[in-house]
Amino acid sequence: MASVYGLCKRVYTVLYPPAPTDPSSTPLKFGILGAAAIAPIAIVRPVKNHPDAVLYGVAARDETRAAAFAKKWGVVKTYGSYQELLDDPEIDVVYNPLPNGLHYEWTMKALAAGKHVLLEKPSADTAEETRKMFAFAEKKGLVLLEAFHYRFHPATQRVKEIVDSGELGQIKSIESSLTIPSGLLKDDDIRLSYNLGGGAMMDMGCYTLSMTRYLAGADPVKILSASADTSSKFPRIDIGTSAKLAFSSQTPDDDSQITATIHANFRLPARGPFGLIPAMPKMNVRAVGTEGEVKTYGKEGNSKGKTRTEKRYGEKGNGSWTTYRYQLEAFIDKVRGRTPQHWFDAADSIANIEWIGRIYEETGLGIRPASEAEVPSA
């Protein structure tokens, strides 16, 4: 009963985050590019709870969309084009939740305008674009972060701690999957557009790969296999991708490899007789060592031997801080010149998109198209 109450309380606090009690008189002003579906959870609510941030602007291709968004979420100013927002000297930080294929163009333009950028995942369509964005940010002395929010949460960090502690023995395999049920995406969803950088490996596989690389503490050494499911309607889009990767063992004196499987799918079929049991979105990570295993997100299985369940909601906000709120805290610390509790750098983002590209090549679908937009040069 107590935990049901706790859950309801956490959900309520996530949806209605309390205003900070000690707001800054000179907060960072955030601008959002596009009235994106993800913006309320990923940036609007976290900003409302941060003492050093305000939601200043939102731009949309059609200003009425920006106006509707601003009214609903309490944003101060609206713009009828992304460039107008970037040209506003009041804006300090840009949140870029545009379709993947537009990440590079608008991040380069935002950096050129002198804004720090919190950039949605995956960083861009190609590794070359990601390299250029980070090089430009560094040259300009601006903060650029790919929004892998999960990394900032204490639960993720605890899993990493368990893996690194050695209590599981030598890690032999890592499995990571992120899947959503069939029927969730409409045909015009950005995730189903090749030109906008869509595909399951881009959209969800980027997390599974990132998490696997994080737990392995290294990049893969080889792709052992990779395959993609497609559909006749979207022949260049992977509805699902599965890949098997080899990592070098991180344990000294162990020359065996870690085998990792990653799995991303947009169309998990319903189950049971006549498909009557609807599938649920699933996020699962499991690292198996010679002495034990750790699972995240999934339910306890019928494991033999000793098992324990650890919960890590984090201490902040009485356990109500989301991954996005933790991410925002770190991002603002970085912008303000403080040391964030966790960070990951350009090399990490570059390696992730490089391996996404390699996996796409291996499936035969090829990497997503590079941007043809004219952008400011680094």
Ligand SMILES: NC(=O)C1=CN([C@@H]2O[C@H](COP(=O)(O)OP(=O)(O)OC[C@H]3O[C@@H](n4cnc5c(N)ncnc54)[C@H](OP(=O)(O)O)[C@@H]3O)[C@@H](O)[C@H]2O)C=CC1
């Ligand atoms: N961190 C996370 O948990 C999540 C991250 N994401 C990432 O965020 C990004 C956006 O995802 P999501 O919010 O679901 O996307 P939406 O479908 O809501 O699209 C985002 C915005 O893209 C703009 N846009 C610009 N050009 C186009 C175009 N040609 N076609 C369609 N839209 C266009 C639209 O802005 P306008 O208002 O100007 O029309 C729209 O609001 C993606 O990179 C995705 O990977 C998505 C979900 C979860």
Ligand SMILES: O=C1OC[C@@H](O)[C@H](O)[C@H]1O
């Ligand atoms: O967190 C997520 O889960 C569902 C995906 O479609 C989305 O883009 C991703 O970021």
